[in-house]
Amino acid sequence: MTLPRDYRGQSCALSRAMEVVGERWTLLILRDAFLGVRRFGEFAAHLAVPRAVLTDRLATLTAAGVLQRRPDGGRREVYVLTDKGRALWPAVRALSDWGDRFYPSQGGGPRRVYLHAGDDTRVGEDGCCTGCGAEVPVGDLVVAPGPGAAPAGPDADPVTAALARPHRLLTPLLPRTSVSKRG
Structure with missing residues (x-):
């Protein structure tokens, strides 16, 4: 039996948020959209x-205004985070940090x-640069492999292979030509 998507009888903000991202x-x-x-x-x-x-899931996120479909310059469309979607970064980062910790x-x-x-300095869990102390917005973050990263094997998908190198968040991870005609 499929669970309902809504939380009938719940009126708190968390239940409304979970209806979109839960x-x-x-x-x-x-997470991948941020990457x-x-x-x-x-x-x-x-x-x-x-x-x-x-x-x-993509249709739900698009309908909720978290993602937006845009032309990619060809026949296909891409999914891009909206301002509403980018506002989810602290929650996504906090859950990732929680997972790393526990x-x-x-x-x-x-x-x-x-x-x-x-300044190429690490950003702490609080979202602040450990070098200059500034709170770093998501668009000014670079994601890099950490000490727990496993090397991408020869059969790794293109996203996993690309994440083996530092990359600025919110910028396209792969060039347009890297995905098969089906993707």
Whole structure:
């Protein structure tokens, strides 16, 4: 039996937020969108999520105004975080940090670290640069492999392979030509 998408009888802000971001796969889709994943095929390959589920989650996030579909310069469209979607960064980051703290990777330490693009210094869990002390907006963050990152193997999907190098958040992770015609 499928669970309902709403929390009937609940009127708090958390229940309303969970109606948008609380379904399985949704937070991972959002994480990937922050990392620069933009195309359906990229999400599908990196997450290994069933295509029907991915279609549903992307439609829900788009209808809620968290993602926006835009032309990519060709026949296809890409998914881009809106201002409303970018406002979810502190929650996505906090959950990732919580996971690193209580469920660390086998490699020891976080899989990803965040750096301030302005001075290439690590950004703490509080969102502030450990070098200059400034609060760093999501668009000024660079994600880099951390000490717990496993090396991308030869069979890694293009997103996993690209994440083996530092990359500025919110910028396209892969060039337009890197995804098959199906994606």
